[in-house]
Structure formats: structure tokens, C-alpha cells
Amino acid sequence: MKNENETDIKISKEEFMKIIELTGLPVSHIQKLIDLEKAEQEEAKRKELEKKNPPFVQLYKSHMKEIRWLITNHHLSSNILFFFLENMNNRNVIVCSQQLLMEQFNKGRTTIHNAIKTLKEHGFISVAKIGNANAYIINPEIAFQDSRDKIKYVSFEGKILINKNENEELFKEHKFENLKVLKDEKK
The missing domain is CATH 1.10.10.10 (Winged helix-like DNA-binding domain superfamily/Winged helix DNA-binding domain)
Structure with a gap:
């Protein structure tokens, strides 16, 4: 649940990487966080699909x-x-x-x-x-x-x-x- 001060900002991955480089944070760490978030989203989708039609009897x-x-x-x-x-x-x-x-x-x-x-x-x-x-x-x-x-x-x-x-x-x-x-x- 978002509070009233939160706003989504959409930028390209390329622009995001430039911002990360400017902050001095290692790009590899940020990429790992992005990959982890994607994996969590994919796992949530897989679990939801299995809920609808479980692969077991x-x-x-x-x-x-x-x-x-x-x-x-x-x-x-x-x-x-x-x-x-x-x-x-x-x-x-x-x-x-x-x-x-x-x-x-x-x-x-x-x-x-x-x-x-x-x-x-x-x-x-x-x-x-x-x-x-x-x-x-x-x-x-x-x-x-x-x-x-x-x-x-x-x-x-x-x-x-x-x-x-x-x-x-x-x-x-x-x-x-x-x-x-x-x-x-x-x-």
C-alpha cells in the first residue's frame, strides 16, 4: 500500500543505469537487486498459476x-x-x-x-x-x-x-x- 508521498517514476533501464553510475554504487549490486525482484515476481506468478491448476493429485x-x-x-x-x-x-x-x-x-x-x-x-x-x-x-x-x-x-x-x-x-x-x-x- 502506497502512502500519499510515494510516486511511481518510469524510466528506461539505460537511464536508470546512468543514474546508478552517478551515485557511485556498484552496478552489479543494483543488477542483482533487479534480478532478484524479477525472480520474486515470476515465482509469485508461478504460484498463482499452480493455485488455479495444481500440478499434483x-x-x-x-x-x-x-x-x-x-x-x-x-x-x-x-x-x-x-x-x-x-x-x-x-x-x-x-x-x-x-x-x-x-x-x-x-x-x-x-x-x-x-x-x-x-x-x-x-x-x-x-x-x-x-x-x-x-x-x-x-x-x-x-x-x-x-x-x-x-x-x-x-x-x-x-x-x-x-x-x-x-x-x-x-x-x-x-x-x-x-x-x-x-x-x-x-x-
Whole structure:
């Protein structure tokens, strides 16, 4: 907070360096202060960005036993759960079609359906239908990506994953280059 006697003055770096030279202060010390201030500002920006979309997923210890059970007894279901964790937004939601999951895991519709059913029946996820796609909501008591104070909120905005095979016309029409597309791992 500025007091009434403070005023911002904008000068070029070159002019500022001339003033420093006239004061007799070592330029290297002033440059270090400037660099330190820039680094602090960049770190503050990085932290703010991480707050909006943290680069981690929290797994709660209280449900590690259930996760181990899933990994041991339902290999595909656990792979799908971790695929969801990897791609979900910071509100534990991901939207994708069964076709995308079939291609991603090289499995048939029934196998994917059964794996999702296992996740749902055992409380790892909830599923909301959106036309031919589903919104998968990961149970925030098992894993969460946002800050702990927001654990009680689940929004229905989500990262939407599409694949090229289901959307050939879209890709041809718009020639999307910067869209996140899951690569076919077999090729």
C-alpha cells in the first residue's frame, strides 16, 4: 500500500543505469537487486498459476487399501482410474467417450463398460451421461487435485478429451493443430 508521498517514476533501464553510475554504487549490486525482484515476481506468478491448476493429485492414505485392492484385482479398472487422474481437471472431472477409452486401452466396449462399472460400484467414481459421452467424477475422498479447502465442491466443468477417429470431420474442417489429441500408442 502506497502512502500519499510515494510516486511511481518510469524510466528506461539505460537511464536508470546512468543514474546508478552517478551515485557511485556498484552496478552489479543494483543488477542483482533487479534480478532478484524479477525472480520474486515470476515465482509469485508461478504460484498463482499452480493455485488455479495444481500440478499434483493428492491420494488420501485412508483409501490406499482400496486403491491397492483395485490394482491387484482389477487391472484395467485401475488403469482407467489412473488415466482419469492424469487427465482430470482440478475439480475431479473428466469427459470422454467410451470409444476413446476403447482405443486408449485397446479393449472392446463390454470390457470397458465392465471396468467402469467396477469403479462406479466400489465408489471410486460417479458417472454423468452427456449424450454419447460421460462425465467421470473421481471421488474426492480418494483423490483430489485442488486445494483442500475446496474438497467439498465438485463442478461439472471438465477437460473434454476427443480423438481423431470419432471426429474426423471436425479435424478436416478446422485442421486443428493445437488440440490435445491422444496419440495411438500402437503406432
